[in-house]
Amino acid sequence: MGERGFLVILLPLLAALLLQFSGHSSAGHLHPLIIVPGAASSRIDARLTDAYHSSSACGGICSASLPAVWFRLWWNKTLVREPLLRCFGDLIQLHYDAASDDYRNTAGVETAAPFFGSVEGFRHRDPDAPEEDWPMATLLQRLEAAGYRDGVDLFGAPYDFRYGLAAGGHPSPVGSRLLQDLKGLIERGSAAAGGKPAVVVAHSMGNLFVLRLLARSSPSWRRRFVKHFISIAAPWGGAVAEMYTAATGDVSAGLQPVRLQVGSFESNSWLLPSSKAFGSRPLVVTTRRSYTSADMPEFLSAAGFPDAAKTYGSRVLPLVEKLPPPGVPVTFVSGTGVATPELLVYGDGFAQFPEIVYGDGDGTVNMESLLAAAVEWSGLPEQPLKVVKIANATHVSVLIAEETWREITEQVAAVEVPSKRGKTAEDSEQLSSLSF
Ligand SMILES: *[C@@H]1O[C@H](CO)[C@@H](O)[C@H](O)[C@H]1NC(C)=O
């Protein structure tokens, strides 16, 4: 019997062994998966303290209607309806504090994104809506049906998506803490899988956090702990849709009456179109002027966000101008061919709905933005990357596209050739010594 014949017998045996093993412990043969969701995906809980005073907008209804215990603030359909909608706006709002150069909650509102480490923090966006309305829930179900177990070899990084990161020299304690926690979670996931490096899967804004973590980690840390970065629907260069939400409001979610409150999130500025993806073409036009990616402060000011207008240049711009390579193999997965806002034509100011000119993208993020990192890193010898474009997949439905599933399963099950990797001084480098 030749070598070939031997393999013909051996391979099915090995496969049978693996399958049998998987029935008992999936941690044995699969790479651990770390999932980082996008903006507005994680649950946020809140609790009011004595320091909370209902703003006049709420007419005192807030303190009177809300329990003095932790309750679900996002997403909570009771709160985003009258008579509590304005109250919700007051609770969810962020405030820029010039003295500390940082954002904070409304005074007297404590918040937390629960279940860090588990996928429970983003399994259900709206607990009252059917699961099939939320593709993330379907993706998690499929992973669990394939043998993954939450907290064993499947880990989640829910986070308070209202906060972002700021450029070096500017504090952003909430976002920086997320990076620390995510780093620890990746290490923990790898340890739980007997030292196998993790596959990190990020959706939408989650990608922006993952990139900063990877780009600032040492090469030896990345090699040891991260096998692959699957980047789904990443808004690398922002989105024109974000300008619509800022100027007009989140109409589809019914949040238009609290546009200024929801628009106060620190992370919103991070998602505005950048010159990397949009160059100098007009993105928003009014009868008075037009706004390109270079005019974000003026746009924010005109849309009613004077604090964001002030901080954009110092806290946000240096961050979005750079797309440092993550230093681990990346697969970009995104939808394409879905009508996506690329130019908003308003009248005199932003009071009326704009006329929307559509271009290519995933319905939310423009194609130039989805591809911005691939364009930036292609040709870098140390940066392996693959681009998967899925026709007609939207920003959220891409999570359950067959092609996406194929990329994920290929990465988690791929057999790694074991290599000798000793612990080096670099591995214990502290993330806290870096600024983002
Ligand atoms: C929504 O918020 C209210 C507080 O007004 C709370 O009583 C309720 O339990 C929350 N809903 C969910 C699903 O947690």
Ligand SMILES: *[C@@H]1O[C@H](CO)[C@@H](O)[C@H](O)[C@H]1NC(C)=O
């Ligand atoms: C995408 O949608 C268009 C328009 O509905 C349709 O003509 C096309 O066949 C679709 N493509 C795929 C690959 O599903």
